[in-house]
Amino acid sequence: MKIRPVILCGGAGTRLWPNTKNHQAKQFIDFGNWTLLGKTLERTKASIYDSPIISTNKKYLNKVKQHLRKNKINKYKIVVEPAKRNTAPAILSTALTKDIPDNQPLMFFTADHLIEKMSIFNKAINKNKSNLNKENIFVFGIKPKSPTSEYGYFLTKKIKGNINKVTRFIEKPNEQKAKQIVKKKGYWNSGMFYLRKDSIISNFKKYQPNTYRRCVNAVKKAKYKSNTYYLNKASFIKATAKSFDYAILEKTKEINAIKLDIPWSDLGSWKEILKMYDKNKNKYIKKKNVHFRPWGRYTNLFKGNDFLIKELFVKPKGILSLQKHHHRAEHWLVTHGNPKITLNKKSFFKKTNDHIFIPLSAIHRIYNPGKKPVKIIEAQVGSILKETDIVRYQDIYGRVK
Incomplete structure (x- = not known):
C-alpha cells in the first residue's frame, strides 16, 4: 500500500506581517516564480506516494486549486474546514474521510516548509513503514545547524529495533537553553507526522473523545462535490481548537522519531x-x-x-x-x-x-x-x-x- 500524503494548508502567515491587516499566507507567497505550496505538491509526486489530500479553508480553496492545476496534479482530494480549529481537528477530519483504508500510512506535510534532499527524506519514510502500527506516531526531527529559539526541539533514546523513541518535547527555548539541548543531541521538531489512519482514530478516541465525536459527525454530514469535502459546520465548530501537539503528542507515550540531517526551514521569519x-x-x-x-x-x-x-x-x-x-x-x-x-x-x-x-x-x-x-x-x-x-x-x- 502506498503512503497517502496529506498537506495541511490553513496557516494565515501572521508571524511575517505582525502590524498589517493584509496577512499573506506564507504557503502562497511568490518568492520568485515558486511558492512553498508548489514545492510541497511537487514532493508528493514521488513514486512512494498515493494521490494527495489537502486540508484547507474556504478562503484558500481557489488558490489551492490553482496550485494543483499549475503542478499538473489531476488526482487529489480537498477537505475544506468551515472554521479555524487548529491542527488536531484538521488532522483527524482529513484522516476520517472514506477514501482512506484503516491501515493506510499517512504522511502529514505542512504546506509552508522548505525541504531539500527529498530522496533522503523519502528513503527514511519508506524504511519506517513497517514500524507503523495502530497506536504509534512518528515525528520528524531535523539536526540543528545552530542553536536557535525559533524552533521547538525533542530528545530521544534508542529502543528495540533501532527505533528512536521520543523522551521529551521542548517548546521554543531561549538561545542559552537551546545550546544545552543541542549538546544533548536534541533535534528540531519539524511539525511533520507519519502514522496510520487507525492510530489517529485510536489516539483521538483515547485522549480527545469530544473532538473525535464532533469530527466524525462533521465528516459524516460533509457535502462532497468536485473532489472536495465541505465539512459540516455545526459539528466542526464544536470540536476543541487545539494543536495536534497539545491534543495528542503530549499525552501519548507511543512517539518515535525519524531523525534527518537535511536542509530544512519553515521560512517562519524574515x-x-x-x-x-x-x-x-x-x-x-x-x-x-x-x-x-x-x-x-x-x-x-x-x-x-x-x-x-x-x-x-x-x-x-x-x-x-x-x-x-x-x-x-x-x-x-x-x-x-x-x-x-x-x-x-x-x-x-x-x-x-x-x-x-x-x-x-x-x-x-x-x-x-x-x-x-x-x-x-x-x-x-x-x-x-x-x-x-x-x-x-x-x-x-x-x-x-
Whole structure:
C-alpha cells in the first residue's frame, strides 16, 4: 500500500506581517516564480506516494486549486474546514474521510516548509513503514545547524529495533537553553507526522473523545462535490481548537522519531527568508538591477507582493545616510563583515548571521569602519518600496536637501 500524503494548508502567515491587516499566507507567497505550496505538491509526486489530500479553508480553496492545476496534479482530494480549529481537528477530519483504508500510512506535510534532499527524506519514510502500527506516531526531527529559539526541539533514546523513541518535547527555548539541548543531541521538531489512519482514530478516541465525536459527525454530514469535502459546520465548530501537539503528542507515550540531517526551514521569519535568498542569490542577480552609490552598491534581488529583497555592499569606510522611512520597515541579515548600526539613539556592532529589525519610521544608518566590505541582505516590507521613501538627516556625501 502506498503512503497517502496529506498537506495541511490553513496557516494565515501572521508571524511575517505582525502590524498589517493584509496577512499573506506564507504557503502562497511568490518568492520568485515558486511558492512553498508548489514545492510541497511537487514532493508528493514521488513514486512512494498515493494521490494527495489537502486540508484547507474556504478562503484558500481557489488558490489551492490553482496550485494543483499549475503542478499538473489531476488526482487529489480537498477537505475544506468551515472554521479555524487548529491542527488536531484538521488532522483527524482529513484522516476520517472514506477514501482512506484503516491501515493506510499517512504522511502529514505542512504546506509552508522548505525541504531539500527529498530522496533522503523519502528513503527514511519508506524504511519506517513497517514500524507503523495502530497506536504509534512518528515525528520528524531535523539536526540543528545552530542553536536557535525559533524552533521547538525533542530528545530521544534508542529502543528495540533501532527505533528512536521520543523522551521529551521542548517548546521554543531561549538561545542559552537551546545550546544545552543541542549538546544533548536534541533535534528540531519539524511539525511533520507519519502514522496510520487507525492510530489517529485510536489516539483521538483515547485522549480527545469530544473532538473525535464532533469530527466524525462533521465528516459524516460533509457535502462532497468536485473532489472536495465541505465539512459540516455545526459539528466542526464544536470540536476543541487545539494543536495536534497539545491534543495528542503530549499525552501519548507511543512517539518515535525519524531523525534527518537535511536542509530544512519553515521560512517562519524574515531572517530565515533572507538566509534562503542569500543561499540562492545567484539565481536572482541581474546586471540591470545593480545600483551604485557613494558608499558602495545595492542589488535588487526580488520584488514580491509588499516586499523587496536587496543585497547591500558597503565598501570599507562607507557610510549610508542617517535616514528613516514612512512606508516600510526593514529586516537586515549580515552576511559579511562587522557593520556599526545606528538605530534611533543607540549604536552597536553586528557580526555575520546577526539579524536587525528596523521598525517603520525608526532613524537608522549602516557604517563600515573596517578594511573589508560589509554585505547585508535586506527585506523591505511595506506599502511603498521606492528610493523616494527616504528621509535623510545626515549624509557625508552631501545628499541632505
